[in-house]
Amino acid sequence: MCTYNPVTMSALPLRIDGLVKRFGQVTAVDGISLEVRERECLGLLGPNGAGKSTTIRSIVGRVKPDAGTVQIFGSAAESREARAAIGWVPQEIALYPLLTCRENLDSFGRYQGLSGNALRDAITWCLKWATLEDRAGAPVKELSGGMKRRLNMACGLIYRPKMVLMDEPTVGVDPQSRNHIFEMIEALRAEGMAIIYTTHYMEEAERLCDRIAIIDHGKVIASGTRDDLVHESFGGRSDVLMRIKDAKGQSAAFAAARGGTFDGEIAHFSIEQPTEIAGLLDGASKSGLEVIDVVLRRPNLESVFLQLTGRDLRE
Numbered sequence: 001m002c003t004y005n006p007v008t009m010s011a012l013p014l015r016i017d018g019l020v021k022r023f024g025q026v027t028a029v030d031g032i033s034l035e036v037r038e039r040e041c042l043g044l045l046g047p048n049g050a051g052k053s054t055t056i057r058s059i060v061g062r063v064k065p066d067a068g069t070v071q072i073f074g075s076a077a078e079s080r081e082a083r084a085a086i087g088w089v090p091q092e093i094a095l096y097p098l099l100t101c102r103e104n105l106d107s108f109g110r111y112q113g114l115s116g117n118a119l120r121d122a123i124t125w126c127l128k129w130a131t132l133e134d135r136a137g138a139p140v141k142e143l144s145g146g147m148k149r150r151l152n153m154a155c156g157l158i159y160r161p162k163m164v165l166m167d168e169p170t171v172g173v174d175p176q177s178r179n180h181i182f183e184m185i186e187a188l189r190a191e192g193m194a195i196i197y198t199t200h201y202m203e204e205a206e207r208l209c210d211r212i213a214i215i216d217h218g219k220v221i222a223s224g225t226r227d228d229l230v231h232e233s234f235g236g237r238s239d240v241l242m243r244i245k246d247a248k249g250q251s252a253a254f255a256a257a258r259g260g261t262f263d264g265e266i267a268h269f270s271i272e273q274p275t276e277i278a279g280l281l282d283g284a285s286k287s288g289l290e291v292i293d294v295v296l297r298r299p300n301l302e303s304v305f306l307q308l309t310g311r312d313l314r315e
């Protein structure tokens, strides 16, 4: 018998069905459906212009979708309950440059309805979470780019929503600040906050997200855990790249005989077990070829994107 459990269905932090958003001739979001589960960090991974920001902006009510539904903890996205449950960290820095960190947090907190001890505690938590305690009295215009990003995140979360949407929070920051931001997000994950995280960096999606939806041209073209996505595209196979000095012009025949290809410098093979490399090296040696170096390349999310679209993630 088929059972239907409305409680479980409505408890989902986010459920989007058939979302469409057009800007004139451009269809920025083209029928996206996805869900975020309890305590989950869902990554939206896709190149520039894929439709990630428009999806986020539709969820938080900054753009009006042409079609589709958005439910937040079971309530319609426009409802007061839904609005109170989600926080948004926009891609652009949205801070008051002349106010200090503390004053910015105070303003955003009041705007969200906090006051008194609750506001004070929230500011204290935010400054600690963003490691900005010693800059609390500094005006925003004097902060580094990374500090502004961290404060931007803290202002978006000051009222501790149950779910947060982060739109490329590491854009334009140096590697050290990026790590800092990762640690902030990992702290939220440890608390069990549901998160949507958009990025065009594979490494970020792999590090931070439980599941990943790969977005291209406004559509979800694949979704799942990192390992599921790689396995669906490649099974257990990896690439071997063998650089060969082709003095005798025999490398192409050598590669073809083992199911590979040769591009004039590098022979490409697909293998199931790393131990197969020994056989390839042995074969090259027996063919009198000089192997200069060998690389084993395990497929990752970038390879998945390339496989699905024929393009690089950062093109």
Ligand SMILES: Nc1ncnc2c1ncn2[C@@H]1O[C@H](COP(=O)(O)OP(=O)(O)OP(=O)(O)O)[C@@H](O)[C@H]1O
Residues within 6 Å of the ligand: 023, 026, 027, 028, 046, 047, 048, 049, 050, 051, 052, 053, 054, 055, 168, 200
């Ligand atoms: N307000 C707007 N008016 C017109 N076109 C828009 C608008 N916002 C987005 N677009 C277009 O919609 C498409 C999707 O843009 P969107 O910003 O959602 O992509 P994205 O995946 O977030 O990219 P990025 O990483 O560069 O922010 C792009 O072609 C973009 O030019």
